[in-house]
Amino acid sequence: MKALIWAALLLGSAWSIPAPALNVFACEPEWGALTRELAGDAVTLDVATSALQDVHQIEAKPSLIAKMRRADLVVCSGAELEAGWLPQLIRQSGNSKVASGPGSFMATDQVVTLDKPSELDRAAGDVHPQGNPHVQLDPYRVLAIAKALAARLAQLDPGNAAVYTQRLADFSTRWQAAIPNWEARAAPLKGRKVVVHHASWVYLLTWLGVEQIGTLEPKPGVPPTSGHLAGLIEITKAQSALAILSAAYQDPKAGEWLAERTGVPALVLPFTVGGDDQAKDLFGLYDATLDRLLGALK
Amino acid sequence: MLRKPLLLLTLLPALAVGAAPSADPRFDALDARIAALEANAQVLRDQAAAAQAEAAAARAELQQMRAEQSQSKVAAVAAPAPAMSASNANGNAFNPAISMILTGQYAHHSLDPENYQRSGFPLVGEGGPGEQGLKLGESEISLSANIDDKFYGQMTLAFGSEDGETEVGIEEAYIDTLALPGGLSLRAGRFFSNIGYLNSHHAHTDAFVDRPLAYQDFVGNQSGADGAQLPWVAPPDLYVELGGELLRGDNYPSGGADNDGVGVQTAFAHLGGDVGIENSWLAGISVLRSDAVAAEDGFSGEQTLYLADATWKWAPRGNTKDGGVTLRGEYFFDDRDGVYVDAAVPELVQAWRGQRRGAYLEGVYRINRSWDTGYRYDRLWADQDGPQASDHDPVRNSLMLTWRNSEFSLLRLQYSRDEPNADDSDNAIYLQYQATLGAHGAHKF
Numbered sequence: 001m002k003a004l005i006w007a008a009l010l011l012g013s014a015w016s017i018p019a020p021a022l023n024v025f026a027c028e029p030e031w032g033a034l035t036r037e038l039a040g041d042a043v044t045l046d047v048a049t050s051a052l053q054d055v056h057q058i059e060a061k062p063s064l065i066a067k068m069r070r071a072d073l074v075v076c077s078g079a080e081l082e083a084g085w086l087p088q089l090i091r092q093s094g095n096s097k098v099a100s101g102p103g104s105f106m107a108t109d110q111v112v113t114l115d116k117p118s119e120l121d122r123a124a125g126d127v128h129p130q131g132n133p134h135v136q137l138d139p140y141r142v143l144a145i146a147k148a149l150a151a152r153l154a155q156l157d158p159g160n161a162a163v164y165t166q167r168l169a170d171f172s173t174r175w176q177a178a179i180p181n182w183e184a185r186a187a188p189l190k191g192r193k194v195v196v197h198h199a200s201w202v203y204l205l206t207w208l209g210v211e212q213i214g215t216l217e218p219k220p221g222v223p224p225t226s227g228h229l230a231g232l233i234e235i236t237k238a239q240s241a242l243a244i245l246s247a248a249y250q251d252p253k254a255g256e257w258l259a260e261r262t263g264v265p266a267l268v269l270p271f272t273v274g275g276d277d278q279a280k281d282l283f284g285l286y287d288a289t290l291d292r293l294l295g296a297l298k
Numbered sequence: 299m300l301r302k303p304l305l306l307l308t309l310l311p312a313l314a315v316g317a318a319p320s321a322d323p324r325f326d327a328l329d330a331r332i333a334a335l336e337a338n339a340q341v342l343r344d345q346a347a348a349a350q351a352e353a354a355a356a357r358a359e360l361q362q363m364r365a366e367q368s369q370s371k372v373a374a375v376a377a378p379a380p381a382m383s384a385s386n387a388n389g390n391a392f393n394p395a396i397s398m399i400l401t402g403q404y405a406h407h408s409l410d411p412e413n414y415q416r417s418g419f420p421l422v423g424e425g426g427p428g429e430q431g432l433k434l435g436e437s438e439i440s441l442s443a444n445i446d447d448k449f450y451g452q453m454t455l456a457f458g459s460e461d462g463e464t465e466v467g468i469e470e471a472y473i474d475t476l477a478l479p480g481g482l483s484l485r486a487g488r489f490f491s492n493i494g495y496l497n498s499h500h501a502h503t504d505a506f507v508d509r510p511l512a513y514q515d516f517v518g519n520q521s522g523a524d525g526a527q528l529p530w531v532a533p534p535d536l537y538v539e540l541g542g543e544l545l546r547g548d549n550y551p552s553g554g555a556d557n558d559g560v561g562v563q564t565a566f567a568h569l570g571g572d573v574g575i576e577n578s579w580l581a582g583i584s585v586l587r588s589d590a591v592a593a594e595d596g597f598s599g600e601q602t603l604y605l606a607d608a609t610w611k612w613a614p615r616g617n618t619k620d621g622g623v624t625l626r627g628e629y630f631f632d633d634r635d636g637v638y639v640d641a642a643v644p645e646l647v648q649a650w651r652g653q654r655r656g657a658y659l660e661g662v663y664r665i666n667r668s669w670d671t672g673y674r675y676d677r678l679w680a681d682q683d684g685p686q687a688s689d690h691d692p693v694r695n696s697l698m699l700t701w702r703n704s705e706f707s708l709l710r711l712q713y714s715r716d717e718p719n720a721d722d723s724d725n726a727i728y729l730q731y732q733a734t735l736g737a738h739g740a741h742k743f
Binding site: 052057059061063070080083086088092095122124130221249 | 538735
């Protein structure tokens, strides 16, 4: 009899094992890192891309369909950054939970975007009608997104709501303590000028008060051409630019070509978590970015 | 003479302050100096006003920047999404996404397409060498949108011209369910069957100008039909998609909707995954069963078509649009058990029992975002006996070079050497353009 009760208890405890953790599908490493900050091990996390990939140009590959199949929440940039692959993944996986509603979390929907084009014409390159989607390098926006994401996690997984609330409080404290430090360190960058590979730095530059004087791409999404690069030599020299910025995933050749002819250093910034050894998490990403930029001052 | 009194009149107020009116030229000089000083004062006043305006503008800008900054700081808990505002105001907000494909080509064949014969494989559907010279390709318009919370709909219309007449065809028109549980979805309407690899892909995503010979001969270029499709994606980490279709079977290879209009059944399984971050693969097996009645190639009876497909993509860092290699092969096995009726001699009915096979292997090297080049080997194995018996097995080799200005436009040059029968060979050169307009499409792997 006793054995039976024990068996029943065991069975009962087996049943009461907490419901399988929330499955989160993050499109980009920065949102994967933010999810980790806010959820720790309370969720199962799949990150679809790496810092060395161009997220504009991912393919809807089978491994991603399999991951999407089990997702309860999709955390992506939005603003059409993933237009070429995310809708296909969702449709092919047959997972309607994440197509819209609470299962779909777009970072750019939580904040005001910059660079909204006043005119939509593909002759202007690959423009994003809802504004520039690369919002991860403005700490204030990241904080706003973190708060919204924590709320969403709690909504989908009320059992762990306390975990998300507590971790958000912890993250906010550390993040808000870090911001003044970053701003103090970055003060000498204010008013300086940079040439960028793709217009993916607008939030960082606006935050730091750095001016963008040119792009290596003649138009967004169009690879640099030698004619266009030659045209940049004069302006880069004349305005005594601080640096030429590329992201870790971009081909550094174009930036190096211009650096050689102008003496202005070509910097490769991590752009997202995992973009270099230092950018292991969101804090490291900001530290690494500022280190590289300040390094160009010397 | 008249000028002087006038001048005096105008000078009067200024001079009134000074000495009595006089014709002394010194007064004129003094007066000019006063006027100059006054003008000077005005300029200074203007400058001061301009400076003040500038200062005010700067103050306003500063205030706006402060407001923006505090807004972005406060945006902290900001209400979600100002993202969709203006565009929702008009009645077009719920219009479907519209995209359009434009394509055209120039083809030169050394063998007149009119005299082209593929031994063992009568030309069917849209299969065949195509036409000589300049030609508009199929122009497509595709509309798609979520219908409501449970359904998604898409229609693709194809416009082509046949002997100077414009033809409009419904290439696809289907609805998909969005809310079935457990990785299931159901598609109903007209669609491209999910058998093999290329069949469910639109021709504008192909790497070559034309479809492989096996596709031309076994499914008439691309198998599209009215029916229903039920795919299921399995839960594990490995991508596993299983499914089946029930199709009407009007078109080749069936021809004539037999069995109350459900004469064709298919089943398919696709597996896929990654090896590291630089390699991805997809493989599948499929089968199509049809009860054909007077199909385009003269066949009536039972046909079973088996397909095996495999795709391997390698790209440095997984950036497939910037470089890498795609290898793909598909194998077809066509088993017939029925009769053959020659359209020219309907009285003569022959038994048609036998097997034919076909395959292609292609490799595409992506040099960079703008350029790719590829090679394709096509092969067919004809039946040894029966009405389509042939000793010659058709072979074709193709080379292509593609230049993309952006992801929305491309130019393609292709050379093919085709040996369709024992006596003929066809050297063909194609120059093709292709453009995508409108909504940003999301393509299958």
